[in-house]
Amino acid sequence: AQSVTQPDIHITVSEGASLELRCNYSYGATPYLFWYVQSPGQGLQLLLKYFSGDTLVQGIKGFEAEFKRSQSSFNLRKPSVHWSDAAEYFCAVHNNAGNMLTFGGGTRLMVKP
Amino acid sequence: ETGVTQSPTHLIKTRGQQVTLRCSSQSGHNTVSWYQQALGQGPQFIFQYYREEENGRGNFPPRFSGLQFPNYSSELNVNALELDDSALYLCASSNTGSGYQETQYFGPGTRLLVL
Numbered sequence: 001a002q003s004v005t006q007p008d009i010h011i012t013v014s015e016g017a018s019l020e021l022r023c024n025y026s027y028g029a030t031p032y033l034f035w036y037v038q039s040p041g042q043g044l045q046l047l048l049k050y051f052s053g054d055t056l057v058q059g060i061k062g063f064e065a066e067f068k069r070s071q072s073s074f075n076l077r078k079p080s081v082h083w084s085d086a087a088e089y090f091c092a093v094h095n096n097a098g099n100m101l102t103f104g105g106g107t108r109l110m111v112k113p
Numbered sequence: 114e115t116g117v118t119q120s121p122t123h124l125i126k127t128r129g130q131q132v133t134l135r136c137s138s139q140s141g142h143n144t145v146s147w148y149q150q151a152l153g154q155g156p157q158f159i160f161q162y163y164r165e166e167e168n169g170r171g172n173f174p175p176r177f178s179g180l181q182f183p184n185y186s187s188e189l190n191v192n193a194l195e196l197d198d199s200a201l202y203l204c205a206s207s208n209t210g211s212g213y214q215e216t217q218y219f220g221p222g223t224r225l226l227v228l
Binding site (some may be wrong): 004034036041042043045046049068090092096097098099100101102104105106 | 144146156157
C-alpha cells in the first residue's frame, strides 16, 4: 500500500524568503504525485502534479516541485514567499487504479512579515 | 466552467442520526470521490463513484454509503452517526477514460459536527 510522509508539521518563514516543503512517498510503481494547498476552512486547490517526463514541474502561484526517484521525494519549492502563501500544504500520491489519493499529514506554513 | 460544488456548507447532527451530503461534479467530469478530513489531519479516502457504481473504497464501515446519479452528481450518506464522524467532508471530481484517471479537483467541503 502506498504512503506519504510530510516530516515538517509546521514551518515558519519570513516574507520574501525561499521555501521548501518536504514530501516522501512509498509506492511500488511509478507514482503520480500531487501538491494541494488548503486555506483555513476551505477545500483543496491543486498546485501542481507529476505524471511522467521532466522531473521538475511548474505549478500555479510560482511554486515548483522536483521528483527524485532515488530519494522517493517530491519536495515543493518557492523562491520568494508572499504573506498570502500562509496555508496548509498536502502532498498526495495516486494508487495503481488511479481511484484513490493517499495524502500526507500536511505542513502548516506561517509567513512572518 | 463550473467547479465542484457541495451542500450544505455546515451541518450539526446528534449521535445516532443520519446525514446526507451532496456534491455536483465539475463540468466534463464523470467521476466523484469522497474524502473525510478530521481536524489537523490529511484527507482520508472514503470511496469513489464512476458510472453510478462504487469504484473503490477506503477503510470505512458500511454505514458510509453513496450514490451517483446520471448527471454525475453524488451523495454521501452516513448512518448511525458517531462523535468521531465530526470532520470536513470533501468531494472531488475527475474524468475517467479507458485505462486512465485524470486529476481530482476538490470542492469547498461540508463541515459536519456530531454532538
